[in-house]
Amino acid sequence: MTDTDATLSDALGRISTAPDVDTLRSIEREFVGKDGVVASMLAAIPTLPPADRKGAGQSANQLKQAVLTALAEREVALGNAALDAERKGDGFDASLPPPRLERGTLHPVVQVTRELEDLFTSMGYMVLDGPEVELDEYNFEKLNIPADHPARDTQDTFYCNAPGSKATLLLRTHTSPVQVRAMEHLQPPFRAVVPGKVFRQETTDASHEHTFHQMEGIVIDRNVSVGHLIGAMKTLLRGIFKKDIEVRLRPGYFPFVEPGFELDARCPFCEKGCSVCKQSTWIELLPCGLVHPNVLKAGGLDPEEWGGFAFGLGLSRLVMLRYGIDDVRHLLGGDLRFLEQF
Numbered sequence: 001m002t003d004t005d006a007t008l009s010d011a012l013g014r015i016s017t018a019p020d021v022d023t024l025r026s027i028e029r030e031f032v033g034k035d036g037v038v039a040s041m042l043a044a045i046p047t048l049p050p051a052d053r054k055g056a057g058q059s060a061n062q063l064k065q066a067v068l069t070a071l072a073e074r075e076v077a078l079g080n081a082a083l084d085a086e087r088k089g090d091g092f093d094a095s096l097p098p099p100r101l102e103r104g105t106l107h108p109v110v111q112v113t114r115e116l117e118d119l120f121t122s123m124g125y126m127v128l129d130g131p132e133v134e135l136d137e138y139n140f141e142k143l144n145i146p147a148d149h150p151a152r153d154t155q156d157t158f159y160c161n162a163p164g165s166k167a168t169l170l171l172r173t174h175t176s177p178v179q180v181r182a183m184e185h186l187q188p189p190f191r192a193v194v195p196g197k198v199f200r201q202e203t204t205d206a207s208h209e210h211t212f213h214q215m216e217g218i219v220i221d222r223n224v225s226v227g228h229l230i231g232a233m234k235t236l237l238r239g240i241f242k243k244d245i246e247v248r249l250r251p252g253y254f255p256f257v258e259p260g261f262e263l264d265a266r267c268p269f270c271e272k273g274c275s276v277c278k279q280s281t282w283i284e285l286l287p288c289g290l291v292h293p294n295v296l297k298a299g300g301l302d303p304e305e306w307g308g309f310a311f312g313l314g315l316s317r318l319v320m321l322r323y324g325i326d327d328v329r330h331l332l333g334g335d336l337r338f339l340e341q342f
């Protein structure tokens with residue numbers, strides 16, 4: 001073994017066991033530094049016999065290259081080992097669950113709507129949709145509410161007068177226009193519910209909101225009676241409140257039904273009176289009635305052959321009852337502190 005070979009194997013041995021980068025740096029200085037082994041080998045060349053000089057220069061350069069390569073490889077290996085150690089140690093643990101992500105929830109109105117859709121579809125109803133920007137014709141005229149009818153005053157309307165349009169457009173004040181749209185499109189007999197937003201130009205307070213939700217129900221068949229209506233409403237209430245609910249009918253006036261009723265339900269939350277039923281043990285819940293012959297005609301049906309009943313479930317009100325919400329304005333207020341509770 002030549003001197004150079006011995007120097008090289010000494011250098012490589014120490015590099016391969018160097019514990020850290022500082023040690024590598026000092027080995028680097030020792031061998032390839034300004035005053036290092038390689039430098040002194042090169043400095044000694046002029047003192048050699050001319051025939052040996054070329055070989056000595058080559059050996060010195062080979063030593064330098066071999067040491068530099070070994071140093072670089074060891075430095076990379078030390079870096080990887082440090083990363084591995086960090087991953088195994090307290091710096092990083094791949095088995096830990098990730099940080100909790102913020103997650104949204106379904107709006108309470110959506111939750112109750114979906115629940116009711118399931119209930120109604122299980123009873124053979126279709127779920128229909130209709131336009132929120134509606135024609136006066138469907139919101140009023142075809143529902144037996146002509147232009148000068150006083151019933152229009154009970155539903156304060158947002159009109160949207162589209163420039164150049166001959167038809168009067170408005171934000172629907174109830175989901176009832178879909179009754180007629182359904183009759184026009186479907187072959188009776190049929191049953192359908194129509195959940196959706198409705199709009200009224202009202203001063204808002206704890207129980208009034210300009211935008212709220214209803215769910216219309218419409219059943220068209222032969223020989224439909226008030227008995228069918230009451231039966232259906234009781235099934236509905238049992239589905240909603242998960243128990244039998246006593247109901248009572250009071251006459252109610254809506255031009256598109258005849259006879260029309262206000263259906264009250266025995267308060268599901270108390271026996272002797274509470275804040276929900278305002279101590280009366282009854283809650284006003286469901287306007288309903290048999291479809292008026294004029295509405296059947298407007299929908300293209302023959303009132304001699306077809307009849308039906310309709311109801312207008314106040315979805316927003318139902319959600320408030322269900323969760324004990326005392327101000328309707330919370331529902332569309334967009335306050336996350338409210339919504340996060342559902």
Ligand code: PHE
Pocket residue numbers: 173174175176254257260287288289310311312313
């Ligand atoms: N559309 C009526 C309202 O919003 C409610 C209703 C629907 C009444 C169906 C009778 C039958 O006030």
